[in-house]
Amino acid sequence: MGDLIHIDLFGDSLFWERMWQEARAKSLYGRRRPGRDREEYWNRRAASFASHSQSREAQQRVANVLHFLGHHDGLDREAEVLDIGCGPGAYALVLARRVKRVVALDPSPEMLSILKSRMQAEGLSNIEPVQLTWEEVDLDRLGWRRRFQVVLALMSPGVHDPATLRKMIEACHGVCLLGGHVRQEEEARRVLWHKLIGGEMPPVPPEVFYIFHLLYSWGYLPSLQLERRPILREIEVEEAIQELENFFYPYIELNHTSRKVIVDYVLSHAVEGRYIQKREFIAAYLCWNVNEVRE
Numbered sequence: 001m002g003d004l005i006h007i008d009l010f011g012d013s014l015f016w017e018r019m020w021q022e023a024r025a026k027s028l029y030g031r032r033r034p035g036r037d038r039e040e041y042w043n044r045r046a047a048s049f050a051s052h053s054q055s056r057e058a059q060q061r062v063a064n065v066l067h068f069l070g071h072h073d074g075l076d077r078e079a080e081v082l083d084i085g086c087g088p089g090a091y092a093l094v095l096a097r098r099v100k101r102v103v104a105l106d107p108s109p110e111m112l113s114i115l116k117s118r119m120q121a122e123g124l125s126n127i128e129p130v131q132l133t134w135e136e137v138d139l140d141r142l143g144w145r146r147r148f149q150v151v152l153a154l155m156s157p158g159v160h161d162p163a164t165l166r167k168m169i170e171a172c173h174g175v176c177l178l179g180g181h182v183r184q185e186e187e188a189r190r191v192l193w194h195k196l197i198g199g200e201m202p203p204v205p206p207e208v209f210y211i212f213h214l215l216y217s218w219g220y221l222p223s224l225q226l227e228r229r230p231i232l233r234e235i236e237v238e239e240a241i242q243e244l245e246n247f248f249y250p251y252i253e254l255n256h257t258s259r260k261v262i263v264d265y266v267l268s269h270a271v272e273g274r275y276i277q278k279r280e281f282i283a284a285y286l287c288w289n290v291n292e293v294r295e
C-alpha cells in the first residue's frame with residue numbers, strides 16, 4: 001500500500017466554512033426568494049411567535065437555556081446579555097430578572113412592539129430593544145465589542161455564515177450560546193410543498209453541526225446538546241391556515257390559487273373547526289466560553 005495522506009479536517013476551518021455554506025445553499029433556506037426573509041416576513045410571524053412563547057413547550061425551552069447558562073456560569077447578576085434575534089422576548093424577559101441588563105436585537109418592529117408591551121406589563125426597565133439586523137450591527141460604533149458577558153443566538157437567522165459567527169464572538173467577553181434546528185418534520189408542510197412547488201421539500205440544514213466543527217477548528221471548546229421536540233397542538237382553523245401561509249411566504253407568491261390549496265388542505269384535516277398540528281423538531285445547542293481555547 002502507498003503512503004496514506006493524513007488530512008486534519010477537524011483543524012481545517014476553510015473546509016467547515018465551505019461545508020456549512022454549501023449545506024445552506026442546498027437546504028430549505030436556499031430555496032427562499034430574494035428579500036422574502038426580511039422584516040415583512042418576521043412581522044407576519046410576530047403574533048404567532050408571541051402566542052407560542054406562552055406554551056408549555058416554550059417554557060421548557062427557556063428553562064433548558066437557563067440551565068445551560070447556569071452550568072456555564074452565564075447568569076451573573078451583574079452580567080449584560082445580548083439576545084440576537086430576540087423575537088417577542090421569550091428569553092429576554094426571563095433573563096432580565098436574573099441579570100443586570102439585556103440588549104434585545106431584532107429587525108422586526110412588530111416583534112419589538114410585543115416585547116415592549118410585555119416589558120411594561122411585567123414592570124421591566126432593564127431591557128434595551130434595538131431594531132437592526134445582526135448584519136447591520138457595527139460593534140465599534142455601538143460600543144458592543146466585548147461588551148457582553150453572554151451572547152445568545154437561539155433559532156436566529158442572524159448568525160448564518162462565518163462572518164456573522166465571528167461577530168457574535170467579538171461581542172462577547174464570556175459565554176456564547178447558539179441554538180438551531182437540525183430537523184423539522186411536519187406532514188402538512190411536506191404535502192403542501194409537493195402541491196404548491198413540486199418535488200420533495202428540502203430539509204433544514206444541520207447548521208449547528210458545521211458550526212461545532214468550525215468553532216473547534218478556530219480553537220474553541222464548544223459543548224453540544226441535542227433536544228427532541230415533539231409538538232401536538234389543537235388550534236383554530238384560521239390559525240392553522242395563517243401559520244402555513246407564513247411558512248410558504250418566502251417560497252411562493254401567496255395568491256388566490258395558492259391560498260385555496262392551503263385552505264382546502266386545512267379544512268380537509270379539521271374536525272369541528274379544530275386542526276391538530278403535529279410537528280417534530282430536533283434542536284441543537286452549542287455553548288462555549290470565548291476565553292477558553294485549546295492549545
